[in-house]
Amino acid sequence: MRPPADIQPQEVLDYLKAQEAKTLLRFLTCGSVDDGKSTLIGRLLYDSKLLFEDQLAALDVAAGNGQAGVPDLASLVDGLQAEQEQGITIDVAYRFFATETRKFIVADTPGHEQYTRNMATGASTADLAVILIDARKGVLTQTRRHSYIASLLGIRHVILAVNKMDLVGYGQDRFDDIVSDYFAFAQALGFAEITTIPVSALKGDNVISASTQMPWYSGPSLLEQLEAVDVARDVQDAPFRFPVQWVNRPDLDFRGYSGTVTSGSVRPGDEVTILPSFKTSRVERIVTFDGDLDEAFAGQAITLVLADQVDVSRGDVLACSDAPPEITDQFAAHLIWMHDEPLLPERSYLLKMANQTVPAVVTELKHVVNVNTMEQLAAKTLELNEIGFCNLALDRAVTYEPYKQTRELGGFVLIDRITNQTVGAGMIEFGLRRATNLVWQELYIDKARRSVMNKQRPCVLWFTGLSGSGKSTIASLVERRLHALTHRTYILDGDNVRHGLNKDLGFTDVDRVENIRRVAEVSSLMVDAGLIVLVSFISPFRNERRLARDMLGEGEFLEIFVDTPLEVCEARDPKGLYEKARAGDIKNFTGIDSPYEVPEQADITVDTTTLSPEAAAEHVVAVLKDRKLIE
Template sequence: MEVQVESRGTTTEADAPQGSCLRVLTCGSVDDGKSTLLGRLLFDTSSVADDQITTLTKDSARFGTVGEGKLDLALLVDGLEAEREQGITIDVAYRFFASSKRKYILIDAPGHEEFTRNMATGASNADVAIVLLDARKGLLPQSRRHTFINALLGVRHVVLAVNKMDVVGNDEETFRSICEAFEAFAKPLGFTTTYCIPVSALHGGNVVARSAEMPWYDGEPLLAYLDNLECEADGDDGPFRFPIQMVNRASSEFRGLCGQVAGGIVSVGDNVIVAKSGQPAQVRSIIHGFDYVDLARKGQAVTVVLDECVEVSRGNMLVAPQSQPCISDQFMAHLIWFDHKPLLPGRSYVCRTETDVTDATVTALKYKIDVNSLAHNAATSLQMNEIGVCNISTQTPIVFDTYHDNRNTGNFVLIDRFSNATLGAGMIDHTLWRSQNIHWQVLDIDKSARAAIKFQQPRVLWFTGLSGSGKSTIANMLEKLLHAQGRHTYILDGDNIRHGLNRDLGFTQEARVENIRRAAEVAKLMADAGLIVLVSFISPFRSERSMARGLFNPGEFIEIFVDTPIEECIRRDPKGLYRKALAGEIKNFTGVSSPYENPISADIHLKTVGRQAEDLALEIEDYLTQLAAR
């Protein structure tokens, strides 16, 4: 059946008002009607071109869910094929339109918990958030989570749109009770404004025009409220921040610094400094596109030419001398966790900020936040979509502002060092001043001097494998060989360390991460003393083994995979642990109830079945001899 649609005009660029541009996010729980609401805004403001109407007519017949012969306005923003087939929003969709008063960027965020990362992306760019609720369901956990994330990401204005009022008979009492619950929840979050509107996105009630079906509502319809909403100016009053993306050497006489202004204004003749080095310079010229301009504002991509050839490159930042950012390797932050695998304190991740990429570790998870009650609960890990406050330590100092002061330079993401997947998004609260009070003490005798007196190269031989694979036996045999050659060695054995340094740790995944972190730091100290250190730990996770390798200079860390099939380890069972684990008497036992991640590219791969420990130790000794001869 064909859908009959009247021809509609559209707002052209020439017709668009010259006022401010408002970035509006719609969010909330799944199936509450976010895409339909935005489609209604576009349709009723004549912002849909005729060819789009034609396409929408065809798509409504194929994918529509509102009834035969009717336009499904949600399809205007659900652009992915999978979204149309499933009737859900997956990715963030951006649409542009203009009313008679201002321009708008509409941001449609997905409601499913699985796509919380996409919702957070949309919120990070929004001025105002429309939290949509189904009047039949009320305030759901996902609605609370999205509201809290908006507050966390700096959205200052929130509108509660109670949708599907037509389904509940346009009942005023239902609307009022939902508004009271929402306002009680949102009050401690610090929004500048909150406003509640009853709507019917499907039929257009109180979206662009007032609804005659809800005469008891005496407020403005949604579009009128947004038209009149006063938002704070964005960026011009903040300190100048210019992260360097590229150094442009168009010729031997031209050196321009390319990037996007992340805060404030910069003008020709302004004094600036290089954030990390503190070197001063003056802005000689600014190029925007192909034109030389007098100044550049936040959000503009420009090339800045300085009067001096100071040392500055990608990853650094030009800043205002009178208001400099923090430079630190430790800070506290709110963190939204996205991954199916939990965040574990002590595990090493890759931290990417506006300017830097460096290894980072969550040194402490202070608490996680209950999105329903906003309570601060003690936690040892963060699960998918949970929000927590943590301390983070980076391998090298980074340049940042607090997120409250600058969204661009105060945010970061944590990335998996193997898959390169984004695991979590963070907002920096403040630097940890203790990091400013601790400095490296310069010592006259260094690692090379300590190693030279022993006539050897410091090494860390990291034995990894299942319990019962033979790690300790082979390490003990190798140490005897090295000792006989006059080498200075020490064995760090997993069981022995748990009697002292790590006696407070259990065998949960979180405790295993901390167990390896401590062992790696001790091994580093011993290598600094010039020793050959043999570390014999199960160390089941690749991430922690990679973290340990990253503590050492190239060639110092040698990963040795003692590869023994679990069936053989169970047969050997030298300590009777497999028998207990298989009987359920030991929890979190590697290979039985806890995973072991095989090394992908170990330096030495020892297959032990059918071989003697002496022969395996000799194989490692030969490797060390060849390594020393290079």
């Protein structure tokens, strides 16, 4: 709140001194569309005199839907123009206010059904949730959902604000009924503290100070509770964790590791273990711009210098040697899906967590949680705003802790590898195949030795293109030429594989991904065995082709785009499939009612409208020689 208008310069200095000791509380507000969330935040800003005259003037212009005499508090908070027109808040907005003892960052998140995603986003950085209930309506489905998501995201403190008490005559009975309804289901969610407060955001009752309308309520006002709540997440007492964010190397004489302490504390002289290598060293200095520190705590951004020349890079975690975290390449996690395109199990996404970015696939979707009833249901995919419990497998081991212990080491986002959109967010529950020291089974006869014996570098020639484009024809001609040159080869043909290995799979998106994964896995084994593998697969999605590419080593995967226009393929129609697809007898047919994503950076493109199949095959073999894959 602002000081009086006649404050003197000396008092300003005292005021500033006092301000320096303030702490920070991040909280989020959630409720249904009409619970009056935006009005409540507007009220907190308005009553703590943080609205300026020009902002109030802008409100009057913007209003039109407010009550006479009362500023339209909600319109101050609802940010974007399009949202103002729709009359709802649809994204996460951040608001700021401060009192004598605390600065507050409020994440205002929507209560609309479709926006679980936004609430989870706001909750991820919040320590407390204010859950609003309309006193006239009581506990609703949305109330349950918001409480569940808050608990899932690790929020331990809840304020249940029963709003619009003015519209139910400020009655205690109504309030008590709602509170007992709420406790009936919220107890299972494991919150550390639930405070219940009857308020009227519109009239200001119990928002800043005690209401005269409800003498039966003797607890704190909303603001009093926000100021008083102790949210220390035990992170200071937890073991020391420090994910390395940036290697600080100004010159040859200095090598430091910059990052933010996520839990515990550290002093010079402490022994630390470096994950995932499990090497150890000792902290020599804690460097900051303001001088070296004797001790650093959770939350501080520092630079550590170690006593030994050890190999440390971004994504490594420095931890106290008494209790280092574990590493794993498989874990079970809750996953919130955040994108219109559903989750595809077995599709490769990028997982980002604590400065580590690793390819990851969901290997098993155990169940989907009905956020309204908390029931667990079977499912094959996750749609936007759905929450599932699943196993994930990573390309390499990461350092982690269960989300409940450390948010920063257990909370991750999933990123689509083509669009780069953030498509999901997850919270690790526990590691599978945990390891405190990971050892690979060493095999003596390896790919390199086989390669020498075979006089060829094994690789996959991945032919992609529309049905009828000439993939199989060209692949077959290439194989004949390679065979004549005494190379060891094998052809995996899409149609043939579907008769055997993949005969249990259909043509849905999920099945297509699995189809590709199996073929890529088999090709990868064959490459390991030393063969040149020719794969002839429509493989219409970039993501799936990239999945296959990622399963192989650098330079072992050549994407060959057999570029034949749809009209030409359809005119050829060697198997009569286009005719059937056009007639509607085949669904999800690539090029007709299912897309083909053209390769952006194919290793080889053959245009069959200008090249004969023989010439195309010659071209492919020439490229193999060029790249020294064959002698």
